[in-house]
Amino acid sequence: MNSITKKIISFLQPEKDVKFAFIFGSLASGQMTSSSDLDIAILFNHTPDFNTINELKDALVAALNKEIDLIPLNNASPILKMQILKKGVLIINNNNKAYDDFIIRTVNEYDDLKRIRNEIEMNILKGRIYQRKF
Numbered sequence: 001m002n003s004i005t006k007k008i009i010s011f012l013q014p015e016k017d018v019k020f021a022f023i024f025g026s027l028a029s030g031q032m033t034s035s036s037d038l039d040i041a042i043l044f045n046h047t048p049d050f051n052t053i054n055e056l057k058d059a060l061v062a063a064l065n066k067e068i069d070l071i072p073l074n075n076a077s078p079i080l081k082m083q084i085l086k087k088g089v090l091i092i093n094n095n096n097k098a099y100d101d102f103i104i105r106t107v108n109e110y111d112d113l114k115r116i117r118n119e120i121e122m123n124i125l126k127g128r129i130y131q132r133k134f
Helices: 003-012 050-064 078-087 096-130
Strands: 018-024 038-044 068-072 089-093
Touching: 003 018, 003 038, 003 050, 003 089, 018 078, 018 096, 038 050, 038 096, 050 068, 078 096, 089 096
Parallel strands: 038 068
Antiparallel strands: 018 038, 018 089
8 A cells, every 4th residue: 555545544534424435546556657636436424515525625635735536426427436346446444334335236326327328329220220321
């Protein structure tokens, strides 16, 4: 675990509204450069408003001296949540049940979305084929 990740953990651990947090992107993959931003995803106990997210982001920027991309998982898209589950690194888990529920819900939402998208794509392709629009 690198020093930046340790600082993120130290900063977020006391936050009472954080159920769990991930790092993702270049920090998680080990490909971070001096110009990289820090990608952090958090599931909060309550869906935070815009001001709450900005205040936390600004405090993280000040503490870490890096640009931050802060994603509240409470209202993130199924695609983004699945990518974070697949490629992110869990750095804080204050609620095992919430984490397990999040995994199950994300996989189900992603599967539902894939099914719907496949149907739409098939209908588009059928329309193009039958109308000879290639």
